Amino acid sequence: MKVSVIGSGAWGTALSKVLQDKGHDVTMWGRDATHLERMRTQGLNDRYLAAAPLGPLWRLTPKLDQAVQGAQALVIAVPSHAFREVCQAIGSFSGWVISATKGVEHGSELTMTGILSETISGARPVALSGPTLAEEVLKGMPTAMVAAADQSHDASAVQEMFHLPHFRVYTSRDRLGVEYGGALKNVIALAAGVCAGLGLGYNSNAALVTRGMAEMRRIGIYLGGHVDTFSGLSGLGDLMVTCFSSLSRNRSFGERLGAGADLEALLRESVSVVEGYHAV
Incomplete structure (x- = not known):
């Protein structure tokens, strides 16, 4: 299958490797042609995953129309604040459009599949989420995720698209619950980091994460998610x-x-987007 990954960050790179290992014909799009050329010549993503060689490389292009043309499925792995812009640029696509981005759009409060449903005509939206660290996925370490779609056959198709012995994909029809779990846990994780930075100990950290999980569940159910989803991979698993x-x-x-680090300085220094800060 021809699959295009939209986004050349850590997560887009890791998912491209999974898809290539599965035997798909993979193309990756990124905005920065210079960065893509370094990936091509060095065989690694030196900006985001410098410690993890990529092995045989898939196709790379800075031209979005080239990435979309001829693809049978799209995987969008760009930061949440850039998600709408990229979807609008795609415009139309007849096939699966898989959101691998965790977040909620500021202002509209839409999830990522909500955005792509609004902006990409013909799309069959699927959310792919779960407890994943890009570096571990790229190294082939055992990982489990969940593919969620309104129609079970769409979720099953994406499950088969990614499924490998070391990369297990489950299915769900609770697309909203899966996406809200992935977005809300970022806020709790940021708070857990603050707790550790303040030296408040393991007791307070455990209390924060446990009560944070309860809040995630309440908010997610209010917004349309199913209660059981928040005890699964895209809720509790991702939070952990x-x-x-x-x-x-x-x-x-x-x-x-x-x-005690300065907030603005931290934001300037961050190479990757800190979704928890934007979700607050």
Whole structure:
């Protein structure tokens, strides 16, 4: 299958590797032609994942129309604040459009599949979410995710698209619940980092994460998600990995903030987007 990954950051790179390992014909789009050329010549994503060689490389292009043309499925892995702009530029696409971005749009409060449903005519939206660290995925470490769509056959198609022995994909019809779990946990992870940076200990951190989970569930159900979803991979699972891993951008950002670093300086220094800050 011809699959195009829209976004050349850490997550787009990791998912491109999974898709290539599955045997798909993969093209990746990124805005920065210079960055893509370095990836091509060096065999690694030196901006976001310098410690993880990519192996045989898929096609790279800075031209969005080239990436979309001829593709049978699109995977969008750009920051949430750029999601609408990219979807509008795509305009129309007949096939699966998979959101691998976790967040809620500021102002409209739409989830990412809500945005693509508004902006890409012909799209069959699917949310792909769960407890994933890009560096571990790129290294082929065991990972599980969930593909969520309104129609079960769309979720099953994406499950098969990605499924590998080390990359297990489950399915759900609770698209909203899966997306809200992925967006809300970023806020809790940032707070968990602040707690650690302040040196408040494990007791307070455990209390914060546990009560944060309860709030995620209440908010998510109010917004249309199903209660069971928040105990699964895209809720509790994602919350755990994001709150406790040193590889988590949101936790690391919060930890430095709690230790006294200047907020504006941290935002300027961050190479990757800290979705938890924008979700607040």
